[in-house]
Amino acid sequence: MSDHLRHDLDELSEHLDGRLPEPRRREVLERLSECAECRDAHATLLWAKGQARKLAAVDAPAGLEAEIQARLRRRRLPALAAAAALVVGLAFVYSRLSPPPSSSLPEAVAEDVRSRWAGRLELALEVSDSRRLEAFLGEQRLGFEARVLDLGMMGFALRGGSAGPLAARPSALMVYRETATGHEVLCRMLLGGLAALPAPHETRQHDGIPFQVYHLGDVTVVFWPEGHVLCALAGRGEPEALILLAFAKAMKASRPTDAL
Amino acid sequence: MPSQGRQHEFEATALPFTRSLYSTALRLTGRAEDALDVVQETFLRAFRTFHNFRAGTNPKAWLFTILRSVAANRYRDDQRRPRLVPLDDLDQRFAAHAAGGPPGLELDQGEVERALATLPEEFRLTVLLVDVEELTYEEAAEVLRCPVGTVRSRLARARRGLAVALRDYAAQSGYASRNS
Numbered sequence: 001m002s003d004h005l006r007h008d009l010d011e012l013s014e015h016l017d018g019r020l021p022e023p024r025r026r027e028v029l030e031r032l033s034e035c036a037e038c039r040d041a042h043a044t045l046l047w048a049k050g051q052a053r054k055l056a057a058v059d060a061p062a063g064l065e066a067e068i069q070a071r072l073r074r075r076r077l078p079a080l081a082a083a084a085a086l087v088v089g090l091a092f093v094y095s096r097l098s099p100p101p102s103s104s105l106p107e108a109v110a111e112d113v114r115s116r117w118a119g120r121l122e123l124a125l126e127v128s129d130s131r132r133l134e135a136f137l138g139e140q141r142l143g144f145e146a147r148v149l150d151l152g153m154m155g156f157a158l159r160g161g162s163a164g165p166l167a168a169r170p171s172a173l174m175v176y177r178e179t180a181t182g183h184e185v186l187c188r189m190l191l192g193g194l195a196a197l198p199a200p201h202e203t204r205q206h207d208g209i210p211f212q213v214y215h216l217g218d219v220t221v222v223f224w225p226e227g228h229v230l231c232a233l234a235g236r237g238e239p240e241a242l243i244l245l246a247f248a249k250a251m252k253a254s255r256p257t258d259a260l
Numbered sequence: 261m262p263s264q265g266r267q268h269e270f271e272a273t274a275l276p277f278t279r280s281l282y283s284t285a286l287r288l289t290g291r292a293e294d295a296l297d298v299v300q301e302t303f304l305r306a307f308r309t310f311h312n313f314r315a316g317t318n319p320k321a322w323l324f325t326i327l328r329s330v331a332a333n334r335y336r337d338d339q340r341r342p343r344l345v346p347l348d349d350l351d352q353r354f355a356a357h358a359a360g361g362p363p364g365l366e367l368d369q370g371e372v373e374r375a376l377a378t379l380p381e382e383f384r385l386t387v388l389l390v391d392v393e394e395l396t397y398e399e400a401a402e403v404l405r406c407p408v409g410t411v412r413s414r415l416a417r418a419r420r421g422l423a424v425a426l427r428d429y430a431a432q433s434g435y436a437s438r439n440s
Contacts, residue, residue, distance in 0.1 A: 013416030019397065040358045047362030048423035051372050052391040060282035064296065065275055068303045072267055157293045179292045
């Protein structure tokens, strides 16, 4: 490469953006007319810039703006949020002291999904490491060992989790976000079996495991038993995709038991 | 406490840039989940400092300034970065690639994305701000917190690096043989 070209590369790049003042612009044009090496460099830079300019904006996941607006509202109204937290706290205490509420487990799980969507359901621990979440849940006296599903191979990353009552039963909550779309899927685990559930909209059988499916508005909830623990996956996406996700994870969870 | 009217004003100012911010965050972090976190944190920080935003200035540049700060703090030591194209002998390699002019081919968006991802972050971000988001050199300097002259030289170097990466990528993908 000639010395003058090395010196001029920055100027050629700036020329592409139409930023050179008139005397320098004319000098560059004269040089381009005289120097083939300069013309090649100029054309190649123009090509690279053109390729970069073709990059289109990537669609943000649906619901991102709504989630941002919800978070802004929470930040704007801390007093109201504190009051809401107090109400939630009182409801928690009440739920521990009173009989199970009338709302069914599928409805309660679906409500979790809607609350997350609206930005109303915070996680006690936001973490992507499943072992850390498992250790946290192990300290919560749930009465069972909560197994944090690994959905990484299915394209979902762990967001975190919580422990708290679901329809008055101690329960673990895990939240995952689909890497490609940003959509969330929730997993609930609690003590119990399928008998605790109302009649499902669909029943499925896969690999010897019974699944009960509930279509509740735009939310699908899939339950299956793992020993004395009732597991559920729930989300707003394509129902069949969620059911297949449950099939995949329940199979893995049940195989050791099946072998006994 | 900010008023509801203030929130509406902020949303009208900032939310139209959600796609741009998300796209750039995705191209910086390489993961949709991380990009979502960066964008949300950017909006929350921007809302907290909205009183500092000067009417008449470019809100896009202001938001990108915050996004860059959020991304830098979160991913400074990130080990998942793609392998970067070495830039030490860039001028020699660019001259070799440029001899004879640019290849007569158009790469698709995914191929350009992958080539861009091999540039070091400060070069990649400069290309994204100026060539993709169409900020001026002065606005990009504000985002990058550097002199305009640094933007000028960094952008020139980034374009050379991108040209080399694109041609290398095209050659690896068999374009060169198909177009030669």
